Amino acid sequence: MAHDSRLVSDDKIEELRKAIPDWVKRLERPATPCITPTFGPLEGIRVVGTGCLVAQPYIGTKLAEFGAEVIHVERPGGDVFRFTAPQLTRGPRPHGCDEAEVTKNKLSLGLDLKQARGLEVLLGLWKISDVWMESSMPGTLDRSGITNELALAVNPSLVIVRVSSYGQYGSEEYLGRAGYDAIAQAYGGMMNLTGDPAGPPQRAKTYTGDYITALTGWASTMMALWEVKKSGRGQVVDLAQYEAVAQTNGNTLPLFTGQGVVYGHAGNRASGFQPYDTFKCSDGWVYIGALGGPIYDRVPKFLNLDPVEYSYDACSKDDGAVNSEKGRELDRRLREYCAARTSLEVETELNAAKIACARVYNTRDQYNDQHYAAREMTVPVLDRQSGVPIRVYGVVPKMSLTPGRIWRGAPSVGDDTSDILAAMLGLSETEIDALYAEQIVHRTEPFTTPQVEAVNP
Numbered sequence: 001m002a003h004d005s006r007l008v009s010d011d012k013i014e015e016l017r018k019a020i021p022d023w024v025k026r027l028e029r030p031a032t033p034c035i036t037p038t039f040g041p042l043e044g045i046r047v048v049g050t051g052c053l054v055a056q057p058y059i060g061t062k063l064a065e066f067g068a069e070v071i072h073v074e075r076p077g078g079d080v081f082r083f084t085a086p087q088l089t090r091g092p093r094p095h096g097c098d099e100a101e102v103t104k105n106k107l108s109l110g111l112d113l114k115q116a117r118g119l120e121v122l123l124g125l126w127k128i129s130d131v132w133m134e135s136s137m138p139g140t141l142d143r144s145g146i147t148n149e150l151a152l153a154v155n156p157s158l159v160i161v162r163v164s165s166y167g168q169y170g171s172e173e174y175l176g177r178a179g180y181d182a183i184a185q186a187y188g189g190m191m192n193l194t195g196d197p198a199g200p201p202q203r204a205k206t207y208t209g210d211y212i213t214a215l216t217g218w219a220s221t222m223m224a225l226w227e228v229k230k231s232g233r234g235q236v237v238d239l240a241q242y243e244a245v246a247q248t249n250g251n252t253l254p255l256f257t258g259q260g261v262v263y264g265h266a267g268n269r270a271s272g273f274q275p276y277d278t279f280k281c282s283d284g285w286v287y288i289g290a291l292g293g294p295i296y297d298r299v300p301k302f303l304n305l306d307p308v309e310y311s312y313d314a315c316s317k318d319d320g321a322v323n324s325e326k327g328r329e330l331d332r333r334l335r336e337y338c339a340a341r342t343s344l345e346v347e348t349e350l351n352a353a354k355i356a357c358a359r360v361y362n363t364r365d366q367y368n369d370q371h372y373a374a375r376e377m378t379v380p381v382l383d384r385q386s387g388v389p390i391r392v393y394g395v396v397p398k399m400s401l402t403p404g405r406i407w408r409g410a411p412s413v414g415d416d417t418s419d420i421l422a423a424m425l426g427l428s429e430t431e432i433d434a435l436y437a438e439q440i441v442h443r444t445e446p447f448t449t450p451q452v453e454a455v456n457p
Helices: 010-019 022-026 055-065 097-102 116-127 148-154 181-187 208-231 241-246 252-259 298-302 325-339 343-352 363-368 370-374 417-424 429-437
Strands: 046-049 069-074 107-111 131-134 159-164 236-240 276-280 285-289 356-359 378-382 389-393
Touching: 010 148, 022 116, 046 055, 046 116, 055 069, 055 097, 055 131, 055 159, 055 208, 069 116, 097 389, 107 116, 107 417, 116 148, 116 417, 131 208, 148 159, 159 208, 181 208, 181 241, 208 236, 208 241, 236 241, 276 325, 285 325, 285 343, 298 325, 343 356, 417 429
Parallel strands: 046 069, 046 131, 069 107, 131 159, 159 236
Antiparallel strands: 276 285, 285 356, 378 389
């Protein structure tokens, strides 16, 4: 079976095999993992990532949580996200909080891929790895000679994950465009659905488009690795951010094509049933949801309303019912009930009545919550770039036999460079010293003990 020619030229693979340096051809794969601890269902998988920001690196984060040995290749000076606000500034070196979360469990290799010898080091990593991930604009790496065909010539079993805003092929006018999380949200349709109807479309926060792309990428990587297990053949995964976002738009395409209706941003409130919205309490907010007749029926009973008069058909079955006189009255009664109570009281009483309700949490709430603690969803680590003790989010999902773990906070820039060159690529001390002298590789000494006291330990 041939590769999709829009992504890989099989003929070029054969041609490029002749150009592989002899030392790379002779390189034998060391034990995997070689540097990281042994744990989890992905033990034995090695991943190299050369991209930055969130979407591609977070694929590696998820793999690393479950035991894959993940090498994050960093340009001279470090990734841009290491210096992007908000930052950890209480330690000797500042460090971006996004990077502090996304690079947990990873190894960091400082490498200049613009130099020929730097490219050779990457080829060596391809040879001994299972996955290579990157996130440049299509054509950028190709101009430097870093191509899918070269990677597969070095290692025919390599899984290659290419993350970009618009994909590796398609309409040419899109492929060269710059893109970010919010661009994917806009072009992918999410932004059109997000925000209060009285205001403009809004981006979902916490780089939601990036994280959705990463979660799609994690699954895609595992599918490609399963194919390697069956056939021994690697392939290219073309992961377009806008497509990862668009696939989450749910009913919008069937509604448009079948009914001719285009959704807009409708705020938190569901348009076709109720309650499904935020409700203000005396000290904060809760979200209340009751979808479907049998669940909805609990709401008028809870509010001491006549369940026949304020039935599902009368108040919740569709947009007309929600906006009817009785539908609006039910909403008003529920809001009055919430406004007269604290968010904890509302959450407790509604859940006791089997009506779904949760307080709208901020990070402090998560940090103090007993359920978060019981499920180890905030984990203390040392950020090795800044020297600041922090907490990062825990492993998702939980597994009964081969659980994942958080074993290290984010590395310093190039933290593991020397170890990777020596233990994985078998380079001598003299060869490694030469690479440092020529500024092909780089390393920042990590902080291995806290440099300041934790604010919230």
